[in-house]
Amino acid sequence: MKKYEIILQDLERKIFDDSYPVNEMLPSENELAEQYEASRSTVRQALKILEENGLIQRRHGLGSIVISHEKLLFPISGLTSYKELQASMGFTSETEVIIFGELEVTAELAKITGFPENELALHILRRRKVDGKFSILDRDFFLKREAGMLDINHAKASTYEYLEGVLGLDIAYAKKEITIDFASEEDFDLLDLNPSDRHVVSVKSHVYLADNTLFQYTESRHQVDRFRFTEFARRQKR
Amino acid sequence: MKKYEIILQDLERKIFDDSYPVNEMLPSENELAEQYEASRSTVRQALKILEENGLIQRRHGLGSIVISHEKLLFPISGLTSYKELQASMGFTSETEVIIFGELEVTAELAKITGFPENELALHILRRRKVDGKFSILDRDFFLKREAGMLDINHAKASTYEYLEGVLGLDIAYAKKEITIDFASEEDFDLLDLNPSDRHVVSVKSHVYLADNTLFQYTESRHQVDRFRFTEFARRQKR
DNA sequence: GAGTGGTCTAGACCACCAC
């Protein structure tokens, strides 16, 4: 474990267990450097991450203050698999695999997914039942070339666990888009929508590997009244 | 101007004008350090920001590669005022101030805004006309104590320009939440909703100053078919 | 003026990747 990670985790722990309470100052960078027997830059590397994650606010000439951090506030921002989300939010749900197949990328599909035409792709359609109602419909396309021996059992459990853990894929970043779309017939068929609903929330993502290959396109369709997105945003200084 | 900012801006420019084309490697950190007559750490500080902003992808042992960056892709993520959004996206719109008033924070309002009870707050309600239709309704509450002489003319133009530029407030971060809410009577009155619409997209934000004061609560209600949110997200390694 | 964080340097060593 790297030194800055040790410092980071220790500070995180102390913030969450109130050793460093909200609205109180952390020790100064020099003090922390001494405490952890590290250089000031190493301490600063850890503090930088705490700041990005919305746990502290640093102020020139003053110090670092702890920000309020009700943990429930950060559920769905970032690039997180459904399984991880479920674990960190502490809810349970069932996943049903509806389609698990392979297909060739048509011109039309290439336009949507960004995959090269005629490539082979995995096509997975799953629905998630939360609190007794099917409220999320997930459609994934994976580049077959990268996804290897991904099979239906991984689709039932966690695709990312297999892709990262077993295949060692280095999933790097995603471009996400949220819009409100008209509910399709398929949505009505497969989700427990309210009869009066006309719309679903659609979250579309293009996911890239560290080597810059586009590797996954996914669309997640949510019942409108069960959708919630939260974000911690910092003001850009220019 | 700080050295790393100069390097950052120069690299940004070269990426956007295709001096460094998409999918090509940047020069190595050592080369850049030499070119800009800077230390490697200073170059790295600039590269870090390029990576956060989704312009490059760095790879251990290889180098930094330029990522595709259709600029239109990043409109509404982060903490950006409506005026700035409008400018960067290049669309025009009209803003109509419907309410500009002062009120005391009631217990009920305190719960929603997070402001202390009995404080004085500014209350501003505005609607935005885009492409000939009123499609966004913005309700702001500012802590009167901080917002000074903010007046109706600032509300017509840009509140942030006044608060940051004139008052010198240091706006630091926001906690945002997006949900789909039922359209209220007020929404129907003030927005050009489709008669069949039952919902609006609600974006609620608590905005904080650098000294950690909660300073603004704002809710932005959007016509569903005109709402779009995009985000660049990196995968967390843990 | 004393203490804080912000910037910058020069140099070292390590981990990763390609040839």
Add this chain to the structure above:
DNA sequence: TGGTGGTCTAGACCACTCG
């Protein structure tokens, strides 16, 4: 094996805030 980025150090100076 050589080049790349990732981590870490010790030290310097600057810019900001407060008493």
